[in-house]
Amino acid sequence: MEKSFYHYLMKYRDPKLKDDLTFFANAAYDDHSFPKMSSEYHEISNYLELNGPYLPSMAIFDQAWDLYISEKNQK
Secondary structure, three states, X not given: OOOOHHHHXXXXXXXXXXXXXXXXXHHHHHOOOOOOOOOOHHHHHHHHHHHOOOOOOHHHHHXXXXXXXXXXXXX
């Protein structure tokens, strides 16, 4: 079964680190409406553009997405 983007992102959660990716993971965890089961770029991107005020830049999402796709392709 394919791991959702949310599930992948959760490996970056950390209460102490302060980098952009960790901030995104922590904020997505606290966002109860985040599309947790999705593996679709456009669905998640659209959601974040409309409902993700915690992301100062969509470039952070793009970076996380690239890491997600890279890991998927290695399997």
